[in-house]
Amino acid sequence: xxxxxxxxxxxxxxxxxxxxxxxxxxxxxxxxxxxxxxxxxxxxxxxxxxxxxxxxxxxxxxxxxxxxxxxxxxxxxxxxxxxxxxxxxxxxxxxxxxxxxxxxxxxxxxxxxxxxxxxxxxxxxxxxxxxxxxxxxxxxxxxxxxxxxxxxxxxxxxxxxxxxxxxxxxxxxxxxxxxxxxxxxxxxxxxxxxxxxxxxxxxxxxxxxxxxxxxxxxxxxxxxxxxxxxxxxxxxxxxxxxxxxxxxxxxxxxxxxxxxxxxxxxxxxxxxxxxxxxxxxxxxxxxxxxxxxxxxxxxxxxxxxxxxxxxxxxxxxxxxxxxxxxxxxxxxxxxxxxxxxxxxxxxxxxxxxxxxxxxxxxxxxxxxxxxxxxxxxxxxxxxxxxxxxxxxxxxxxxxxxxxxxxxxxxxxxxxxxxxxxxxxxxxxxxxxxxxxxxxxxxxxxxxxxxxxxxxxxxxxxxxxxxxxxxxxxxxxxxxxxxxxxxxxxxxxxxxxxxxxxxxxxxxxxxxxxxxxxxxxxxxxxxxxxxxxxxxxxxxxxxxxxxxxxxxxxxxxxxxxxxxxxxxxxxxxxxxxxxxxxxxxxxxxxxxxxxxxxxxxxxxxxxxxxxxx
Numbered sequence: 030x031x032x033x034x035x036x037x038x039x040x041x042x043x044x045x046x047x048x049x050x051x052x053x054x055x056x057x058x059x060x061x062x063x064x065x066x067x068x069x070x071x072x073x074x075x076x077x078x079x080x081x082x083x084x085x086x087x088x089x090x091x092x093x094x095x096x097x098x099x100x101x102x103x104x105x106x107x108x109x110x111x112x113x114x115x116x117x118x119x120x121x122x123x124x125x126x127x128x129x130x131x132x133x134x135x136x137x138x139x140x141x142x143x144x145x146x147x148x149x150x151x152x153x154x155x156x157x158x159x160x161x162x163x164x165x166x167x168x169x170x171x172x173x174x175x176x177x178x179x180x181x182x183x184x185x186x187x188x189x190x191x192x193x194x195x196x197x198x199x200x201x202x203x204x205x206x207x208x209x210x211x212x213x214x215x216x217x218x219x220x221x222x223x224x225x226x227x228x229x230x231x232x233x234x235x236x237x238x239x240x241x242x243x244x245x246x247x248x249x250x251x252x253x254x255x256x257x258x259x260x261x262x263x264x265x266x267x268x269x270x271x272x273x274x275x276x277x278x279x280x281x282x283x284x285x286x287x288x289x290x291x292x293x294x295x296x297x298x299x300x301x302x303x304x305x306x307x308x309x310x311x312x313x314x315x316x317x318x319x320x321x322x323x324x325x326x327x328x329x330x331x332x333x334x335x336x337x338x339x340x341x342x343x344x345x346x347x348x349x350x351x352x353x354x355x356x357x358x359x360x361x362x363x364x365x366x367x368x369x370x371x372x373x374x375x376x377x378x379x380x381x382x383x384x385x386x387x388x389x390x391x392x393x394x395x396x397x398x399x400x401x402x403x404x405x406x407x408x409x410x411x412x413x414x415x416x417x418x419x420x421x422x423x424x425x426x427x428x429x430x431x432x433x434x435x436x437x438x439x440x441x442x443x444x445x446x447x448x449x450x451x452x453x454x455x456x457x458x459x460x461x462x463x464x465x466x467x468x469x470x471x472x473x474x475x476x477x478x479x480x481x482x483x484x485x486x487x488x489x490x491x492x493x494x495x496x497x498x499x500x501x502x503x504x505x506x507x508x509x510x511x512x513x514x515x516x517x518x519x520x521x522x523x524x525x526x527x528x529x530x531x532x533x534x535x536x537x538x539x540x541x542x543x544x545x546x547x548x549x550x551x552x553x554x555x556x557x558x559x560x561x562x563x564x565x566x567x568x569x570x571x572x573x574x575x576x577x578x579x580x581x582x583x584x585x586x587x588x589x590x591x592x593x594x595x596x597x598x599x600x601x602x603x604x605x606x607x608x609x610x611x612x613x614x615x616x617x618x619x620x621x622x623x624x625x626x627x628x629x630x631x632x633x634x635x636x637x638x639x640x641x
Contacts, residue, residue: 031090032057032513033105033179034076034196035158037167039243040186043074049200050074056195059378060107060513066091068103072187073160073167077105080516082405083285087129094137100162104137107192108155108177109520111280116150140168145238148251152280152525156233158190166242173252174411174524175235175502178509182230188241193510194230194380198635204229208640212600213464215381216447219433220502221468226381228640235502252526254494256477259534263542266535270528271553277525278304278407286404289318291519292356294344295568296547296554297409297418301522303352303557305407310353318403319354321345322395324573325362336420336440337568344562351559359398363578366390367585376634378514382627383507384447384620386582387573392511400515410508411523414496415532416547417540418567422492432469434492435500442617450609450621452602455641472499489537497529579614586610586622589629596632599639601625 034053036043043050047069054067054076061078068075068091077090094101110116113132116139121127125138132153139147140159145168154176159168169190171179181190182197189197197203206228207215214224222234233239236252261269282288282305290302306317323342331340342358349356365371366387375389376382383389399406413419421427421438430437436444448456476494478487505521512519522528532540532549542548551563587610589595590603606625612618631637 031080031107032060032078032192032196033107033156033158034191034199035105035160035167036074036187036189036200037072037160037241038184038187039072039165042071044069044071046074050076053189053191053196053199054078056199057192059516060192062516064089068093070103070160070162072165073103073162075103075105075158075160080404080513080518081286082109082518083283084129084131084133085285088131088133090133092133092137094141102137102140102162103160104133104140104157106133106136106155106157108153108157108172109281109518110136110151110153110155111277111283111525112152145240145249146251148238152527154520154524156192164242166240169233169239169241171233171235171237173236173526174497174505174529176505176509176521176524178506179233180225180230181233181239182225183241183246188246192513194225194227195377197230198227204638205636206638206640209458212641213459213461216459217461217465217468218436218441218444218447218503219465219468220499220506221471222498222502227637235498253475254477254497254530254533256479256482256490257534258479259536259539261535263539266539267549267552269531270549273525273528273531274300274304274522274553275308277522277528279308281407281520281522282308284405287318287402288405288407289320289399289403290354290407291399291409292319292321292345292348292354293409293568293570294321294341294346294348294562295409295565296550296558296562297412297523299344299348299352299409299558299562300412300550300554301407301409302348302354303554306352306354307557317352317354319345319349319352319356320395320399320402320406321356321358322391322571323358323360324391324571324575325360327571327574330574332574337571338566339568341568341571344565347559348562352557357398357402359395361391361394361573363573363575363581365394366573366578367581373630373634374514375511376627376630378510379507380510380635382624382631384624384627385507386619386623386627387578388570389507389511391573392507392570393514396512396515396517396519400517404516405518405520406512408508408519408521409523410504410519410521411501412547412550413567414493414501414504415523415529416550417489417493417537418547418550419496420546420567422489423541423546428488428492432465433472433495433499436465444620446617446621447624449617450601450605450625452600455600458641486537489540490533493533497533576614579619582619582622582626583610585626589626592629595629596637596639597625597629599641600628 057078064079110132156177156179
């Protein structure tokens with residue numbers, strides 16, 4: 030796992046631009062604290078920051094493929110290729126010789142063998158750039174589910190790229206302009222594919238290849254969700270799901286550095302932790318370490334709300350004992366969550382003011398604590414999108430709503446009013462409801478339906494597709510940014526494309542065969558979990574319920590309201606903000622104030638120009 034950066038320009042000699050290329054690469058230092066590299070040619074500058082996971086001595090990058098003393102291609106790569114051993118064997122049989130044990134060299138040799146088609150051979154999470162010195166062509170490639178981020182910024186004579194926007198923004202050719210469309214995307218909570226928020230900045234879409242040469246820029250999808258008839262009955266489907274998960278987790282346990290599991294006490298993370306523990310014992314590799322996040326006084330003073338009916342900690346401890354995991358609770362208080370330096374680090378990691386406050390900060394602090402013990406963590410992220418776990422999947426009114434389901438759900442209603450503090454005329458210009466509707470119609474038009482599919486099955490295929498191509502991107506991006514800001518690699522077994530494809534095409538009646546959410550996963554996990562966790566209702570990532578946190582947030586907002594030259598004043602109506610500061614605590618109030626505080630700091634620290 031690493032950070033990548035690069036610059037291609039066909040009209041200048043980039044060998045003379047070492048300092049700028051180095052600055053771009055340097056922004057990725059937290060993603061890759063172990064090593065750095067920079068390769069320069071007349072029209073390409075390729076940078077890399079390394080987090081060493083596999084073949085600690087032999088996986089240095091950028092990695093160059095040579096033949097008879099001639100450089101053929103240069104690779105900068107972030108991620109893991111889980112089937113690299115099989116690919117290595119196949120490539121060896123085709124005459125390729127290897128100097129290292131790294132998956133990086135396997136990836137580079139795969140390009141020499143298959144060219145642009147190499148991505149179709151890969152199983153993993155990855156984002157990489159390959160500069161072909163023979164054709165003077167750059168390929169940018171992102172994994173099928175978008176687990177690893179990759180951004181690019183076309184220029185007059187080439188392109189800038191990086192794992193995160195900050196790598197691109199370090200180059201003076203990149204603008205820092207937020208226009209109305211970018212502000213809409215920032216607030217809409219829909220994660221439009223390819224949209225980079227800042228004007229001119231784009232994200233490589235999951236399953237996409239972007240190529241750049243002297244003729245210009247071209248894009249191609251090498252993978253997308255497809256629909257096919259599901260051939261299996263319930264029992265066979267459960268068996269297949271378990272077989273896939275056994276294989277997926279076994280592959281993702283491969284590491285040359287300490288590995289752990291993220292444990293929340295829910296079905297998803299508990300299944301991954303318990304399965305990892307079993308596989309490690311069978312291999313004679315000891316037990317698994319596990320970590321969870323908790324807040325001071327949270328369990329003792331817990332109050333059920335719209336999304337959480339029980340606290341996590343009792344279930345976490347039960348699973349850890351059941352699986353024999355070596356477990357640690359990371360307990361946070363409101364002082365830690367409101368710490369100015371931590372919140373600044375979170376904003377720096379995000380590159381955008383996402384406005385979810387303590388849920389980002391607590392995840393950042395959790396990963397910071399984990400990094401003192403482990404370099405790799407397994408996560409249960411994305412199981413809800415794959416198996417239909419969210420409550421709104423099962424609410425008829427939400428399912429029938431003509432919008433993204435999470436926006437129609439009361440559980441996330443606070444995010445639907447992201448613009449509530451803005452000036453009235455700006456709100457009218459934004460027309461967020463119209464923007465969301467347009468993005469929703471675009472997404473629906475992509476859904477691959479089966480011939481003759483109709484009624485509830487057709488609608489649930491749409492709901493699944495919306496989550497697997499839009500909603501999951503919000504969560505994967507959050508997890509990647511908070512973990513990599515601490516030099517921690519998080520692996521997400523439920524995002525293996527084989528599992529995603531198989532379960533996506535299982536009929537909704539099969540996915541809910543026992544009348545509940547995540548029926549297939551529950552049945553496939555029956556031998557791995559205690560009954561209490563098997564039957565536990567979905568409880569999302571926790572948010573602090575400490576009144577002290579809300580009061581601290583109000584104080585930060587009051588401080589900003591006293592700043593006469595705040596850049597946020599062009600967006601936020603100060604009278605509305607003052608009134609909100611005095612409102613009783615609620616999810617809506619907290620969300621509005623989090624957004625206000627982050628907007629101020631983002632606009633100032635990132636020197637964003639508003640083109641509204």
